[in-house]
Structures are given as C-alpha cells and as structure tokens.
Amino acid sequence: MRMRLALRNRAFFFFSILMPLIFLFSAATFFGRGGSRQEIAYVLGAILTVTVMGSFWGLSVQLVTFREQGILRRFRIAPITASAMLASSILSNYFLTLPIAVIEVVLCQYAFHLQSWGNLWAILILITLGSGAFAAFGLIVASVTNTMQETQMINNLIWMGFLFLSGATVPLAIFPGWLQRLALFIPATYLATGLESATTNLTGGTEIATDVIALALGLLVAFEISRQLFRWEPESKVPRRAKLWVLAAFLPFLLFGAWENISGTHLRHIRESYRLIGNRSMPAQMLQGNSNQ
C-alpha cells in the first residue's frame, strides 16, 4: 500500500526521483569537465548517500500525517502490530529507494563512462542498511514529536547535520580536523564514506566493513527504539523526557565515533581516498595538516 501511495504522490517523484537525478547530472557534468572519472564515481557515492538518507524525511512525515489524520487508529483495531507496521514501512521504503539508486548507478555508468562499476556488493549492502537505518531514525522523530510542525523542525535540524557534516555534499577531507572528528559521531558519515569508497572502489572490503557494521547496529537500535516509542493515537502525547530517546538512537554512532577518533583509521581512509581521487581544489597544506593529526 505504501509503495502505491508513494508512486501516486507527485512530491515523491520530485524529491525522491527527479531531484537526486538533477543533482547527479549537475555535479557529474561539473566534475566530469576536466576532472577524472574517479571524481564522477565519488559524486555518485555522494548522490547515492543523499538518495538513501531521503528515507529519513519520507517516513517521518508520512507517519505523523497518518497519526494526525487518524489513519493509524484504523490500523490499530486490525490485527496488526506496531512492529509489523514499522517493518513494512521500512521495507516498502527500501523497495522504493533501491530502483532509484540503481537508476543513478546505471545512468552514471553510461552517461559519464565510468571506468568501473565500483564495489556493487558493498553498494547494495550499504544502501540496504542505510535505507533501513535512516528510515528508522525518521520513525523515531515521528514518534517523539506531537505535531507536523515540530517534526519538520527537528527533521530539518538533523537533516542539515546529516547533509553538510557527513561528507555527502562537501567532501569530509577538506573540513578542519576538529570537524572531521566531530563527523565521526554522525550516522550519515558512515553511509557517505562507505558509499563513496564503494563507488570509487579505492578501498578494500575491510575499510567498508566499519561503515556496514555501524549502519547495521544503527538500524537495529533505531528500529527497536521506534518500536518502543510508536504511538497510534494523535492525542497520546509524548512526555518531554521521552524525546531524549532520539539521542539513544545515536548511541552506536557515539561509540563508533569515540573508537574511530582514538584509532584514527577511518579518517586516514577518508583522506587517502580523497587524495587518490585527485581533487585539485583541496589545498595541499590542509591535506598535509590533516594527515598529521
């Protein structure tokens, strides 16, 4: 049902299909002019990240709308559990996201003549886990907010962090060192670095494994929290302290962030990949400086 509803929604076509493709063509054309094929592959990773992260917005807004309009009440009297409702939302979202990601990969391959397909298995796994994890984050926000206005406000705040601090829009390697370290606590960073590594095929499976494990843990924890916080009724308001559960969903990433900050492995890979791609806009001093940190 959710898939049918999404496909009948013009906003879905615009935000989930058209907009990522516009970004993809704009960015790939820009970087493709005089840049290497690796740069386009890197852009593809970033665009895939934004596409997958879109799950965060889609499901939270839909859940709040359904709750506010009393649609969830109708489901509540049917023999269906909250877990089944949430799992079906996440799954249908995945099956909507996957074809878009495939279109992006295929278009990039043929329109911009990439040298390789990248690590397709890693791309698939990261898209699968990322789509699930970000959809579950969205469901948590939907459960801890009482109105659509509140949902959109919190979504925007989190979304901005995801978008601009993860390396999905601005390469992480050109950030100051302290911001790079901060980015390691953000879930989107693991999706962005994972997908960028997988599309450029510059790092081995071991490096991507960290991203995969982080996203898998994030998905499990976020799904469980969204299940616990799920509300059928518009009038059953969430107490303020329950909103702290949003932070609990980030716990795996706090642990990974702390670990990666100590070990420094992840940041080294990010900087190394970026150097290999040969982005000429990155000041040599910054690269040198970051490498020394």
Added chain:
Amino acid sequence: MSDPVIQVENLYKNYGGVEALRGVSFAVQEGEVFGLLGPNGAGKTSTVEILEGMRTPDRGTARVCGLDPEKAGQQFKQKIGAVLQSTSLPDKLRVHEALELFANFYDRRADTEQLIKRFQLEEKRGAYYSHLSGGQKQRLALAMALVNDPEVVFLDEPTAGLDPQVRREIYDIIEGLKRDKKTVLLTTHYIEEAERLCDRVAIVDHGKVIALGTPRELKHSSAGTTRIEIRLARPMADGMLGRLEGVSDWRDFDGTYVLHSTKPPQTIVALVKHLETESNELQSLEMFSPTLEDVFIELTGRRLRD
C-alpha cells in the same frame, strides 16, 4: 440464556480531572443490536473504545466474546469489526484497495467484491478515498468493519454529520446486519436511530447508564405521557403550566415550553382558556407520542443535543 457476548461491569475512566465513565455496566446478548444513547461527552465513545481494546479502564471489567479486549491482543481483533468515530484513510488509497488491504490482515476474510456490491460502492470501486462523499466514506467504513465477517461489530456514531438521506441508507445497512444476526454495539445521539435500529438501549449521561431497556419499555416508563410543545407570544407566569389539567411535568427550553400530559385534550383546553384570561397568544402547538427524548428529558431535565 447464553453468556452475553459483551459484558461491561462498573467501568470507570478519568481523563486528567474529567470523569468520563462513572460505573457503566451492561450486557449484550448474541445477535442483539444494542444502543448507547446519550449526548456528546456522555461517555459512549470511551465505553466503546475500552471494548475495542483501544483504551484501558481505570476500574471495572470489560469482556467481548469472553476475552479481555486489552489483553487478548490479535486473537481478539480477529473477532471484531469497528467503525470508529474519528478516523480516516490515506487520500490516494482506492476503495477496493482499502478493502483488500484490511481483509489481508485477517484469518477469516469476507469477499471484498461482494462487500463493494452490498454497500453500493461499485461505481466508486477504483476511486480515491479523497474523492468519496461523506456517505460513501461511511459506507466504506462499514464495509471495512465487515471484511473479517466479525462476531461483534462496534459502530461509534456511524451517522454523525451525515445528511438525513445518507443516514437512512446507513440505517438500511445496519438493519441488514441485524437480519444477519450480528451482535452490534451502536452509539448514537440520534433518537430515531436508537428507536429504529436497537433491540435494547442504554441511555448514558455524565458517564453513567441512567436507563436501560427496549425502546418500547423505556417509552412506557415515561408514564404514557404525550409531549406537547408550545410557543407563546409572552412568557407564562412561573408554575402556571404545571397546574394545567393532566400535566405531569413541564420545562422551558429557551421559550419553547415542553409539557408532558396524561390527558392531552383536557390540557390543551385548559391552556387555551388560561391564555385567553391572560390575553396571551398561542404561536405554535405540536403534539408528540412519547419518544426516547422524553425519557431523557424526564431523567436529566435536558434535551439530548443540549
């Protein structure tokens, strides 16, 4: 007599400081259409939502088909169908899709195409929910309540806000359920709905059942009086109407005097004579056989829709 299908004992429910239910008790037998009649805020929806497993009572017990609605979970939900008072469906869901979707949740499924036909939704089979009229939406809600061929059907204000013609269509559908021997719990604040559809009625006010019986029994409990409604050019002197021959009870509803009389002709003659002596004028006079509204007025001093 077999065990009741619905058994409610001493239900209490508070919302913050507001007492919605203050000891509601009743039982509904298999195949019975039972009505909860009362004004808005009387506690009807709270009672039904407890029976549907959507709310937890503060005190008291509720059983449906021998199960505790709150604890029985999915097994319980397989047995019931419901039309909720405030609910909706996604705008871009088509009529047949809604029925098929919900039918898939149940072990026992009714033929959705038959339901579409029975509820006269054939023309709207492929229409989006947002394109349906109020009456069509309500017919769809009723059809959805029957997708699992339920043992018990809860109808919470199924005709609220609908125009009289659509309301009559819904009545026909509910009468169909009655013929099918479904156990139905219906809440309403429409007198004619309760009188026409219900085998038995519980009149609810301020969270309590204040009268219970068949519509006929309840009307007879109104002491066989006839209701006379009059409007006058000028207000009457205090207490004068109560002294007219045959008047057992009278009340003033914003200038409309409602009298209950055991001897209507004598009451009217006495009234006209009195008005002549007072040089007052009768603007309108209407007589009604006793209805459940009269029972409600007698018991509460208020009209149902006040």
